[in-house]
Amino acid sequence: MKTKIFATIDGNEAVAQVAYRVNEVIAIYPITPSSNMAEWSDTWASEGKPNIWGTVPTVVEMQSEAGVAGAVHGALQTGSLTTTFTASQGLLLMIPNMYKIAGELTPTVFHVSARSLATQGLSIFGDHSDVMAARATGFAMLCSASVQEAYDFAAISTRATLESRIPFLHFFDGFRTSHEVDKVETLSHEDLRSHIPEEFIFAHRARAMTPDRPVLRGTAQNPDVYFQSRETVNPYYLACPDITQKAMDEFAKLTGRQYKLFDYHGDPEAERVIVLMGSGCEAVHETVDYLTSLGEKVGVLKVRLYRPFDTTRFVEALPVTTRNIAVLDRTKEPGASGEPLYLDVVAAIQQSNPKSKIPNLKSIVGGRYGLSSKEFTPAMIKAVFDNLALAEPKNHFTVGINDDVSHTSLEYDHDFNIEADNIVRAIFYGLGADGTVGANKNSIKIIGEETNNYAQGYFVYDSKKSGSVTVSHLRFGPQPIHSTYLITKANFLACHQWDFIDKFSMLQDIVPGGTFLINSLYSQEEVWQHLPLFVQEQIIQKQLKVYVINGYQVARAAGMAGHINTVMQVCFFALSGVLPKDEAIAAIKKAIRKTYGKKGDEVVQKNINAVDMALDNLYELNIIPTEQSQSPIPSP
Structure with missing residues (x-):
């Protein structure tokens, strides 16, 4: 039996690992949140790391995304396997070349960490505004919903584009997937090579422009031929869904991970179904499991291949018992009769003779969620299902905001929570560039590599980045983690900066009996007296276990x-119990040697000294009744 290879990586690195190994030319121009894919590729090329054919890809940085698209187009015309990475306005600058690449039936994959477009304001965070602006280019569009899927779909889209000759735009949610760290199963060079038949690569090479085989491309056409020529691509687009599904089936034989163009999950006799794509699928998947366990007939249909949209497969994937459908779009098209996915679903149902396929269907409504990485939680998902249960479900709604202008929003129960008790949920408050995020990424890698647990890490950055607050959300558990939303019921919470204590209501997100770790500047006798009164009261009310260390002094x-x-x-591992203490210390030291080895033995030894000293300076706080403490300080 083949040994499984695991890695604990974020979505950007997952995609870059595959894209780098299956391409020969990579044109880059970094833009948040896709920059890391370009940076990884550039680093690996500078180190001479080979692709699956034993050559080092050429990585070239251009002066803009428009230049990147031109470079990609040119490299493809030479018969090179070529890719790029982008997002947001960067993708829009590539659109003119994308029309040409698709019009010439040239296989390539653009990997996009989908991000908001600048409208009333600029946002570096994620939604589907950018990819939806590119949907008319003729690129096939394949959407992954998790870090594992992003890794897998990078390979599947490469296989599918080479056979179909339709260029692919493989996209995943910016930050929510691109920067989420997960434990994923990876592929060896041999696996990747076996997944991409060389016959399709040779066919791509044979279409290269060369004086030895002259061809005419890039002409100007008049009305007598343009229309007819434009329609000649139809057979290729009709064949693309079948080819993509075949690539998914072959990938399943290779890995055991089976995907479909439209994946249904939930009650086989569901009456209420949510349709969406991207990371929101994971949260809906988790919520559907919870609601079906209570007897509710609900389900989720995950859209993988968005373009070309296979209407037949879409309708076949829906339960025949479906009565009400909610289609969720992570974008807004002002003035349209509905958002893009909603309109596609309505058209697919209309064209399918719904009375014979879904005889009980009563309504299809559309809604918007998660723009600019706005939270999308089980509470909001339940509200969408509840809306479908109404006699007249609200259409063109929003969820996750309070729309007090046009009153589109659905009400939801903010306290609704479905996270399992066997999941360790930890939140860390740190300062940008203080090392908190880096340490937490190391912790996830340690747990992912040293245990059988699944691990997930997500990091909330202020757009001002360095010097601003960072909040790390870590989950560890025995089952796959589908929780693509922030933790609001932590059983471990750490404050790495004392100044944050009275600036943030952080203890509202910790469960009763949880563990609270503080990095304090004060002595053991002084800490309690310097805590704001509202913090003292929350500690007592929730019966928290509070541990303190003067991290600066130890460092x-x-x-x-x-x-x-x-x-x-070190304190986190000592208190959380994710690993036995001795195993955790050994793993941390191993990670230190791996992380800092290139910086010299002195740096390594200083970090190991810090490990050894940390537990000697960690102590449990003696909690004093509130009336004996200081004068009140108002809650922020």
Whole structure:
């Protein structure tokens, strides 16, 4: 039996690992949140890391995304296997070349960490505004919903584009997937090579422009031929869904992970179904499991291949018992009769003779969610299902905001929570560039590599980045984690910066009896007196276990100046119980040697000293009744 290979990586690195190995030319121009894919590729090329054919890809940075698209188009015309990475306005600058690439039936994959477009304001965060603006280019569009899917679909889209000759836009949610760290199963060079038949590569090479085989491309056409020529691509687009499904089936034989163009999950006799794509699928998947366990007849239909939209497969994927459908779009098209996915679903149902396929269908409504990475939680998902249960479901709604202008929003229960008790849920408050995020990424890797647990990490950055607050959300558990939303019921919470104590109502997100770790500047006798009264009251009311360390003092004593990340990481492992303490310490030291080995033995030894000293300086706080403490400080 083949040994499984696991890695604990984020979505950007997952995609880059595949894209780098199955291409020969990579044109880049970094734009948030896709930059890491370009940076990984550039790093690997500079290190001489080979692709699956034993050659080092040529990575070239252009002066704009428009230049990148031109470089990709040119490289493809030479018969090279070529890719790029982009998002948001960067993708829009590529659209003119994308029309040409698709019109010439040239196989390539653009990997897009989907991001908001600048409208009333600029946003670096994720939704589907950018990819929806590119849907008329003729690119096939394949959407992945998780880090594992992003890895897998990078391979599947490469296989499908080479056979179909339709260029692919493989997209996934910016930040929510691109920057989420998960434990994923990876592919060896041999696996990737076996997945991409060389006959399709040779066919691509044979279409290269060369003086040895002259062809005419890029002409100007008049009305007598343009229309007819434009219609000649139809057979290729009609064949694309079948080819993509075949690529998915072959991938399943290789890995055991089976995907479909439209994946249904839920009660086989569901009456209410949500249709969507992207990371929101994971949260709906989790919520459907919870609601069906209570006897509700609900389900979710996950859209994988959005273009070409296979109306037959879509309708066949719906339960025949479906009565009400809610289609969720992560974008807004002002002035349209509905958002893009909603309109496609309505058209697919209309064209399918719904009375024979879905005889009980009563309504199809559309809604918008998650623009600019706005939270999309089980509570909101339940509200969508509840809306479908009404005699007249609200159409063209929003969920996740309070729309007090045009009153489109659905009400939802903010306290509704479905997270399992066997999942360790930890939140860490840190300062941008203080090492907290890096330490947490190391913790996820340790747990992912040293245990059988699944691990997930998501990091909330302020758009000002360095010097601003960062909030890390980590989950660990024995089952796959579908929770693509922030933790609101943590059983472990750490504050790495004392100044944050009275600036954020962080203890509202910890469960009663949870563990609270504080990095304090004060002595053991002084800590309680310096805590704001509202924090003291929450600690007592929730019966929290509070642990304190002066991380700065320990770091300085270990020779690490103000770098507290290693110190606080040790405390987390000591208190969370994710790993036995001795195993955790050994794993941390192993990670230190791997992470800092290139910086020299002195740096490694300082970090190891910090590990050894941390537990000696960690203590449980003696909680004093509120009336004996300081004068009140108002809650922020």
